[in-house]
């Protein structure tokens with residue numbers, strides 16, 4: 022298990038992440054969405070940058086495999102790197118429309134690419150994963 | 166070099182230890198001892214007969230990068246200075262035009278249309294195009310031309326034993342001169358060949374051996390006044406299968422990187438390589454990554470191989486790579502759809518697979534990198550009892566060493582690749598056995614690339630290098646070295662194209678020097 026240097030420095034810093042996201046002009050809308058500003062259905066968890074309405078399961082076509090990966094992550098990655106893991110979505114009713122899900126998955130896809138771009142990666146059993154997807158998988162494993 | 170001097174009016178004698186084909190007894194002269202990092206045996210990594218190691222080289226060619234000339238171990242000239250020699254060297258190695266990274270040029274050729282580069286972040290990774298020589302076997306290919314050159318005499322079965330000092334040269338003099346060489350045939354007949362200059366061109370291991378053996382020129386060996394001969398030995402460390410990329414698209418095909426692409430007049434192959442910015446930012450050396458595609462039908466075989474490797478290290482593979490597409494596929498498909506907009510690329514580099522029934526599902530990652538010049542990494546004469554060859558010459562011992570910076574080069578290279586693979590939505594990468602612990606130890610399968618460099622390196626200051634900018638031994642008026650022994654740094658490109666370019670440059674220098682002297 023290893024963490025990139027940049028990852029360690031920036032994991033607890035939701036504020037920095039938000040500032041960085043805002044700077045990425047092309048992703049400005051997404052950043053606003055991600056940080057909870059201007060998008061009422063996805064308020065942010067107070068302690069993290071995690072959109073509360075997101076159900077990790079929407080992101081993975083094969084939930085069982087993703088959960089297996091998630092279990093591997095939970096077993097090997099120190100909790101503070103992943104914490105606080107998103108719980109079960111609080112407002113699944115509001116976000117159940119397929120358009121909303123798609124939008125949320127797109128958002129995650131961009132966030133994952135941004136993680137890779139910033140070197141925010143987690144290495145587990147050799148797999149180099151974006152921090153966001155590692156957290157999603159771990160959340161899936163914990164909540165399934 | 167001899168052919169480049171064929172119209173110079175100079176008389177050239179080319180002494181070749183071997184004959185015109187492989188011979189066990191001659192090859193045995195190349196045996197030596199390995200100390201330090203294990204690599205292939207010294208009689209396997211080179212060939213001792215006419216044409217030398219080019220009788221079995223693979224033909225990968227690329228010039229060094231401009232940044233390779235400007236490190237803490239600078240070359241005495243810059244890369245631009247070598248450009249015109251690279252042009253000619255490309256022709257000698259039977260390559261196409263020396264337009265390596267000009268992808269539009271290759272795309273304009275018949276069959277080159279699909280060769281697209283990944284839109285990597287230029288701060289992290291770049292596409293470096295190699296050309297593949299047929300490969301030219303220099304002995305065979307140029308034997309007739311040498312025979313036809315009236316001013317060149319080739320002597321086969323002529324093993325040089327040592328360099329002989331000129332009558333008026335004194336080992337204590339600052340500036341020495343040599344008379345020529347002492348040589349012998351396989352059956353023991355000894356003879357001398359004298360000349361106005363001697364050029365030692367016996368490869369990156371045998372060059373220091375010959376210099377160190379020449380104690381009549383200087384007690385520590387010819388050119389060894391500053392104890393530099395044989396030091397700074399470099400190879401291109403190579404970790405085959407250091408990682409596996411599991412593609413999230415089942416039909417991923419990147420022909421530029423996956424195969425030798427034969428175009429009219431040239432064969433090219435794309436690799437992913439270091440950028441000057443990443444090198445400076447992380448204080449690392451150069452590297453290049455070769456992707457070997459893995460098809461669905463090969464996956465069982467690959468997995469079996471992987472299983473054997475993993476089991477030998479007490480670990481079983483998790484098989485997750487079979488599921489990566491299922492886990493991250495949707496996220497990456499979105500990335501791929503957005504490829505054009507997101508990465509400013511006119512079109513996606515993914516092309517239709519050649520065999521849809523046998524899709525490419527992943528790629529093995531072969532890492533080749535530059536090591537930091539290190540004086541403790543060295544070739545010396547083996548002083549242990551019995552370490553002599555059939556001609557009574559001391560064999561060599563190769564103590565190949567690397568530094569912490571080299572570990573950083575290897576691990577950063579893989580990290581940068583993993584990040585780009587994820588960012589571009591290509592898939593996810595798994596570091597394989599040993600590659601997760603590069604900061605602690607080298608993986609068992611690390612080996613050299615049979616590129617022997619740096620052992621008589623060029624430097625303007627005699628205290629820092631054996632030879633000057635022309636490859637002349639600093640302390641010896643008329644002694645030259647030719648070959649990769651001259652390289653102060655080794656970059657990530659294979660050495661032969663640069664060896665040829667340097668030889669052409671030296672030929673020009675010698676013609677000027679010797680014809681002026683009359």
Ligand SMILES: Cc1cc2nc3c(=O)[nH]c(=O)nc-3n(C[C@H](O)[C@H](O)[C@H](O)COP(=O)(O)OP(=O)(O)OC[C@H]3O[C@@H](n4cnc5c(N)ncnc54)[C@H](O)[C@@H]3O)c2cc1C
Nearest residue numbers: 182213214217218219222223224225325368648659660661
């Ligand atoms: C398997 C393999 C694959 C390779 N693939 C590539 C590649 O893809 N690209 C690339 O750039 N490079 C490659 N190389 C390296 C390449 O072969 C060498 O860089 C190149 O051959 C060096 O040329 P050279 O003339 O300096 O030395 P050599 O080719 O080694 O020639 C030295 C010559 O000196 C002769 N000799 C030695 N000692 C004496 C003596 N005492 N007296 C007289 N003659 C002597 C030898 O017989 C030989 O003919 C490869 C090497 C190997 C082993």
